[in-house]
Amino acid sequence: MxxxxxxxxxxxxxxxxxxDNTAAQARAFQLLFRDLGLTTNARRLLRRLNGMPAGEILQHVFTKPVPKKQLAEFAAQRELLYRVLYWHKRQxxxxxxxxxxxxxxxxxxxxxxxxxxxxxxxxxxxxxxxxxxxxxxxxxxxxxxxxxxxxxxxxxxxxxxxxxxxxxxxxxxxxxxxxxxxxxxxxxxxxxxxxxxxxxxxxxxxxxxxxxxxxxxxxxxxxxxxxxxxxxxxxxxxxxxx
Incomplete structure (x- = not known):
């Protein structure tokens, strides 16, 4: 056999x-950047770095090193924004x-x-x-x-x-x-x-x-x-x- x-x-x-959540992800990043006074274009950012954890992506938008604890806080803020934006769109x-x-x-x-x-x-x-x-x-x-x-x-x-x-x-x-x-x-x-x-x-x-x-x-x-x-x-x- x-x-x-x-x-x-x-x-x-x-x-x-x-x-298909990339638009919501980008919007969450953009709102975070606005709060932080950053001019980074979130859509362009994600075209290059999409696939990495948010904390690692955020490392690339600051001109000076940011402590890991603070990056984690920023990533958590972005995650909350993303979940609110995408809550009723999940499919x-x-x-x-x-x-x-x-x-x-x-x-x-x-x-x-x-x-x-x-x-x-x-x-x-x-x-x-x-x-x-x-x-x-x-x-x-x-x-x-x-x-x-x-x-x-x-x-x-x-x-x-x-x-x-x-x-x-x-x-x-x-x-x-x-x-x-x-x-x-x-x-x-x-x-x-x-x-x-x-x-x-x-x-x-x-x-x-x-x-x-x-x-x-x-x-x-x-x-x-x-x-x-x-x-x-x-x-x-x-x-x-x-």
Missing amino acids: PAAPLPYALIFDMDGVII ALPGLREFLQAARAAGFRIALGTGSGTETISYILDHLDLRRYFDMVVGKDDVSKGKPHPDTYTTTAHKLGIEPARCVVFEDALLGEQAAYRAGMRCIGVSTTLNAADFQAPLTVIPDFTHLTPQQVLALLKQHPEAPKPSKQLAKRQYMRG
Whole structure:
């Protein structure tokens, strides 16, 4: 009797992938910057640094070093603003539930790998009743280094018991895409934050999950059997002020 084929894993980022919340995130940052007397453009900031924890993002907007305790307070303020702004807008990206159900039926393992903390993950997953679709949830508290370091995705693959080469990451951010490639994984882009041309080398770019099927993912994996080499330029953790 032939051995059963090895499973593939689908690993989803949270913000901008299972939900379309980038506008609310940017607005929360912009309100915080206004309170702090900063002129930073939040949308431009997130185009470059989206995928990092808020505290780490905030490190890049000050011209002088800020104590970690104060950065944490600013991040908590931004989180409160974000939750208020997004409270009544929480909903899954179109087609997500149906795709997750179909992927599980097709034999995929499914996980979440995000730079968000436990409470923020719960704010989305449990409110939307999405946690039941995921075999594993990995957040910022589970790793020592955030994106574009590969830790989020390598940790997720390890916990799933699946080799990185058999993992596909869904990402909306440059740093997240680079984290996937650094982990030896392939990536599907989600264009809630970036245009398709902004990504480096995704298998494909989708606006949502309405027309994606597990069979299409398998076909893309066969067409692109190797993970791309990460781009040092795109992995730079810096805010481009130009």
